[in-house]
Amino acid sequence: MIRDNRFLISRKPFAIDLSTVTGEQQPRGDLHAFSGTANAVWYRRKDGVTRACIGTLGLWDHYLPRPLNLEDPHDILTADLDGRYGGKCHGRWDGERYWGAQEPAVMEQHLAVLRPMLANYPEIPDGHDGWWRF
Known part of the structure; x- marks a missing residue:
């Protein structure tokens, strides 16, 4: 992934909760395979409407030239990871409508992050590190 200093929505960046970056790796001949996840916003x-999203990122690469330090989220994120599928959205807020979880407690948790996030667009929400892109 690449960490940008400025926000450009056209680059489809993510703000990542570094405390949730996890994964495992295994040798693959002279190379290494990594598979992991991270929570992100x-x-x-779409159609001129900005939406704030919350969900998870799948992080993986099957052919890394070196093993990653699994204790260092920046070492994992700066590896040449595959992000062709983007984030898996669990909740979305467009200022009028919420889409996502149907459980009231989860919905409230999502909206507690998404409402201020959209109101402060394009700021990085507290507790997240950004902007990261594949």
Whole structure:
């Protein structure tokens, strides 16, 4: 992944909760395979409407030239990871409508992050590190 200093929605960046970056790796001949996840938030725009999203990122690569330090989230994130599928959205807020979880407690947790996130667009929410892109 690449960490940008400025926000450009066209680059589809993510703000990542570094405390949730996890994964495992295994040797693959002279190379290494890594598979992991991280919780993230991001903005996307559709039909002129900006939306705040919360979910998870799948992090993986099957052919890394070196083993990663699994204790260092920055070492994992700066590896040449595959992100072709983007984030898996668990909740989304466009300022009028919420889409996502149906359980009231989870919905409240999501909206507690998404409402201020959209109100402060394009700021990085507290507890997250950004902006990261694949």
